[in-house]
Amino acid sequence: MHVVVCIKQVPEITEVSIDRRTNTLVREGVPSIINPFDMYAIEEGLRLKEAHGGTVSVISMGPPQVESSLKEAVAMGADRAVLLSDSRFAGADTLATAYTLAQGIRRLGQFDLVICGKQAIDGDTGQVGPGLAEELGIPHVTYVRRIRELGDGMLRVERMVEGGWELISTTLPALISVVKDINEPRLPSLKGIMRAKRTPVTVWGLEELGCDPQRVGLTGSATEVVRIWTPEPRESGELLQGDPEQQARQLVERLRGLGVI
Amino acid sequence: MEGKGRPAILKEECTGCGACVEACPIGAIRMHDGLAQIDESCNLCGGCRDVCPSGAIRFPEEDREKQPAVAEHHHVWVFAEVRQGKLASVVPELLGAGRRLADQLGESLHAVVVTAPREEIYQQLFGYGADAVWQVEHELVFEGDEMARAAALCQLIRRERPAVVLFGATAMGRSLAPRIATRLKTGLTADCTGLEIDPETRLLRQIRPAFGGNIMAEILTKYRRPQMATVRPRVMKAPRFRPDSSGPIHHFVPAELDGGLTLEELVLEEVETVNLEDADIIVSGGRGLGDPRNFALLEELARLLGAAVGASRAAVDSGWIPYPHQVGQTGKTVAPKVYIAVGISGAIQHLVGMQSSDVIVAINKNPDAPIFKVATYGIVGDLFEVVPALIRQLKKMRGVT
Numbered sequence: 037m038h039v040v041v042c043i044k045q046v047p048e049i050t051e052v053s054i055d056r057r058t059n060t061l062v063r064e065g066v067p068s069i070i071n072p073f074d075m076y077a078i079e080e081g082l083r084l085k086e087a088h089g090g091t092v093s094v095i096s097m098g099p100p101q102v103e104s105s106l107k108e109a110v111a112m113g114a115d116r117a118v119l120l121s122d123s124r125f126a127g128a129d130t131l132a133t134a135y136t137l138a139q140g141i142r143r144l145g146q147f148d149l150v151i152c153g154k155q156a157i158d159g160d161t162g163q164v165g166p167g168l169a170e171e172l173g174i175p176h177v178t179y180v181r182r183i184r185e186l187g188d189g190m191l192r193v194e195r196m197v198e199g200g201w202e203l204i205s206t207t208l209p210a211l212i213s214v215v216k217d218i219n220e221p222r223l224p225s226l227k228g229i230m231r232a233k234r235t236p237v238t239v240w241g242l243e244e245l246g247c248d249p250q251r252v253g254l255t256g257s258a259t260e261v262v263r264i265w266t267p268e269p270r271e272s273g274e275l276l277q278g279d280p281e282q283q284a285r286q287l288v289e290r291l292r293g294l295g296v297i
Numbered sequence: 298m299e300g301k302g303r304p305a306i307l308k309e310e311c312t313g314c315g316a317c318v319e320a321c322p323i324g325a326i327r328m329h330d331g332l333a334q335i336d337e338s339c340n341l342c343g344g345c346r347d348v349c350p351s352g353a354i355r356f357p358e359e360d361r362e363k364q365p366a367v368a369e370h371h372h373v374w375v376f377a378e379v380r381q382g383k384l385a386s387v388v389p390e391l392l393g394a395g396r397r398l399a400d401q402l403g404e405s406l407h408a409v410v411v412t413a414p415r416e417e418i419y420q421q422l423f424g425y426g427a428d429a430v431w432q433v434e435h436e437l438v439f440e441g442d443e444m445a446r447a448a449a450l451c452q453l454i455r456r457e458r459p460a461v462v463l464f465g466a467t468a469m470g471r472s473l474a475p476r477i478a479t480r481l482k483t484g485l486t487a488d489c490t491g492l493e494i495d496p497e498t499r500l501l502r503q504i505r506p507a508f509g510g511n512i513m514a515e516i517l518t519k520y521r522r523p524q525m526a527t528v529r530p531r532v533m534k535a536p537r538f539r540p541d542s543s544g545p546i547h548h549f550v551p552a553e554l555d556g557g558l559t560l561e562e563l564v565l566e567e568v569e570t571v572n573l574e575d576a577d578i579i580v581s582g583g584r585g586l587g588d589p590r591n592f593a594l595l596e597e598l599a600r601l602l603g604a605a606v607g608a609s610r611a612a613v614d615s616g617w618i619p620y621p622h623q624v625g626q627t628g629k630t631v632a633p634k635v636y637i638a639v640g641i642s643g644a645i646q647h648l649v650g651m652q653s654s655d656v657i658v659a660i661n662k663n664p665d666a667p668i669f670k671v672a673t674y675g676i677v678g679d680l681f682e683v684v685p686a687l688i689r690q691l692k693k694m695r696g697v698t
Contacts, residue, residue: 072627134479157626158508161487163475170479175444175557178472181620192561196621197468198380199572200565206558216627217620258484263515267506270652273672283676284686287658288694290674296578296634296656297602297691 037090037186038147039081041114042137042168043074045098045105046158070105073153076214079221081151082113084186090148091115095140097125097133103237111224111232118144122241127254130159134167136252139245141172149191150211154179162213169211177204181217303339304346308332310353317345317354320552322456342455347448347480348552370460370522372407373399376450377422377430378469379412381563386575387465389425389535391528394492395463396426396536398501401494402460407431409453411446413439423542425535430546431457437556443469444557447476452551454481459523461501463492466527467574478525484518485525488630490532490653501526510652530574531632566621573605573624578635581607581624581651582617585640585661585680589617594684595639601691607631607651609641625650640680643668660684 047066070078081092094109096102097120106117120140128136141147150172155162162178169176177195184203185192192205196215224232242249250256274290276283291297313331325339333353335345346354373395378385392408399406405428410418419430431453437445450473454462462477464470466488478485490513491504501524503516518524573579580599582592592606599606607624608617624631626646636654641647643659643666651657652671659672660683669675676683691697 129484130475131479131482131484134475159487160507160630161475162471163478163485163487166472166475167479170447170476176472176476177558179468195468197563198574200563202560203562203564204558204560215620216623258478258482258521259486259516259518261514262517264507264512267510267513270657270671270673273657273669273675275669275675275677280678280682280686281689283678283683284690287674287676287687288690291635291656291658292694294656 037084037088037149038145039084039090039092040141040144040147040150041074041077041081041092041094041109042150042152042164043078043094043096043105043109044071044153044156044158045069045096045102046071046156068101068105070108071153071156071158073155073157073214073216075153075221076216076218077151077153078109078112078114079219080183080214082222083219084149084183085113085115088186093118093144093147095120095137095144097121097128097136097140099126100239103239106237107232107235108224110235111228112222113225113228116144117235117237119237119239120241120245121239122252124242124249124255125253127257128252129257129259130161130163130167131258132252132254132256133164134171135256136245136247137164137168138171139247140240141168143240143245148208149186150174150209152211152213154213154215165211165213172209172211174209174211175206176211176213177206178213180212180214183212183218303335303337304341305355306333306335307353307355310351312351312353314350316348316350316553320344320348320452344452344455344552347452347455350553367520367522370458371402372404372457372459373402373461374407374409374431374454374459374463374523375427376462376464376470376473377408377410377418377427378465378467379410379415379418380469381565382415384418384421385465385467385530386535387467387470387528387530389421389538390530390533391463391465392422392425392427393536394528394533395461398461398492398494399428401496402499404460405429407459409433409450411438411449419546420540420543421538423544424538424540426539426542427544429544432546432548434548434550435554437554438551441560442556442558443472443476445554447473447480448554449549449551450477451480453549454523462523462525464525464527466529470527474525474527481521481523483521483523483525484516485527486516486518487527488532489526489528492526492528492533500524506653510649529630529632531577531634573607573622573629573631573633576605576631576633578602578604578637579607579624579631579633579651579654580604580637580639581609581641582612582639583609583641583647584611584615585642586612586617587640589615591681592618594681594688598637598684598688598691601688601695601697602635604635604637605633607636609644609647638668638672639684641668642666643671
């Protein structure tokens with residue numbers, strides 16, 4: 037069983053600020069973490085390896101500093117780490133990212149399952165997973181909260197949907213995106229940390245991947261961000277005074293006044 | 298490569314099955330000596346490539362880039378999601394937004410249905426503003442196989458060339474839309490909170506939040522078509538329903554489809570309390586509740602308000618309430634009309650999931666809790682006194698004893 041886990045390095049959102057002059061994100065000095073949803077993807081990959089044997093590869097696209105996140109995944113137990121890094125990959129939207137990741141995964145060789153987190157906390161799109169599956173020509177299932185069965189070329193999973201869940205089966209290889217409910221990610225072990233130090237991260241650029249330069253980075257992106265700004269902060273609210281009974285009455289009056297109850 | 302601006306037939310792969318001849322919407326493909334041949338009238342729509350069982354049709358990359366002649370795409374389409382026989386609540390909202398865009402473009406608004414044909418669904422679509430309905434007809438598509446749905450929609454979009462396609466940011470929409478956009482090599486913008494047509498360029502201006510609502514971005518898809526976007530439920534306003542509207546229903550039978558998924562079972566949980574995305578009012582509880590049993594208090598309040606019950610990560614991680622109730626960074630992002638946070642301090646990870654709500658009510662005993670910074674109405678007090686008082690007031694108002 038070869039499981040490929042896709043991860044993204046994201047800034048810790050509590051630390052993000054905007055440069056009011058240039059209207060761009062200030063990323064300097066902001067700590068980077070593995071996208072929280074991807075932690076569940078890594079953990080699920082490791083559990084599948086423990087149950088079925090095989091290997092877990094972890095892959096990411098980004099600048100050289102993403103190596104630290106890949107090393108963290110190795111410390112948790114991943115066998116192999118690959119970074120797709122090239123200055124020409126910069127500025128990719130989800131379409132160009134899906135293409136580039138697909139090129140990387142194809143280069144890894146045969147695989148049975150690709151696991152992604154539900155979405156990244158910076159972009160919040162959740163689009164790369166299904167897009168990547170399309171590029172790889174394999175089926176995908178989003179919002180997976182449990183893998184029920186895996187083997188004999190097939191996969192059966194529970195998928196969260198509005199108001200409940202679906203039981204879905206498909207053939208392997210396939211791609212799933214996972215939600216927090218699926219597991220509890222482990223902490224890296226001391227042994228894992230030592231191993232991560234010794235395990236080199238493979239870095240592949242445009243030429244190694246045989247990418248079409250027209251399909252990567254800003255050039256390969258279909259969407260273009262033309263403007264960013266910070267939204268107006270919320271107006272300061274009203275503190276309701278009095279004893280609980282009076283506070284409750286005022287609240288009901290206010291909400292009725294707004295026509296919302 | 299057979300000629301400039303035409304896809305190539307790989308002679309070793311072509312089995313002469315003729316599927317492409319059937320699929321070509323403009324009759325540009327003929328069989329010659331047991332091999333497919335594509336003539337100059339080919340408009341590179343890609344329909345043949347989708348149906349070719351042996352992958353014998355290759356589109357050169359440079360031609361694919363040029364493929365969507367931007368000016369040849371017209372009309373605004375809305376994906377009409379139907380769940381358990383009912384039109385998803387986001388669809389009228391999308392039709393409202395789509396109507397505006399279509400009017401700005403001077404074009405029409407179409408709705409696409411991939412579930413089994415139902416007269417009452419068509420009536421709703423027309424009543425909320427659709428000029429025409431596309432009904433996709435295929436067994437796999439009806440059965441809920443998203444891979445088949447995506448493939449069928451790609452075929453239809455390639456043939457009809459809409460300028461804009463909108464999806465609800467639901468589980469289904471967020472799965473189908475990126476699959477389709479990737480196959481069509483076009484742009485997709487997630488969770489738009491604003492959509493309008495630029496009067497000069499006629500481009501769709503897509504406004505969306507990022508970084509948990511800390512920044513806003515305007516995004517354009519300049520050179521590819523269709524321009525695709527998803528919109529969360531409750532972000533756009535549904536138009537008034539006009540019961541006697543009608544229009545044409547076009548039936549589309551896709552060419553051969555490969556299935557991908559089998560939907561074996563759908564299990565619905567207590568829909569009223571957990572369906573946070575569709576709720577007008579959400580009552581959420583956090584660590585301040587102190588005990589899982591105290592969620593019963595919130596449930597009573599929620600029942601009186603017709604609200605869904607949410608929770609902070611702290612409450613979910615403590616095992617007090619299941620994960621589908623979690624609001625915030627690793628849970629759901631919600632924007633109801635009223636969000637009532639009870640015993641929630643308001644960590645940034647929670648705020649990013651609910652700060653776009655219209656009215657925020659915070660009930661907390663700590664006056665310095667960050668939740669009060671985003672609250673429209675704040676009540677500093679003991680939730681075990683305030684919530685029962687609130688329940689009494691609401692019962693009095695509703696005449697319930």
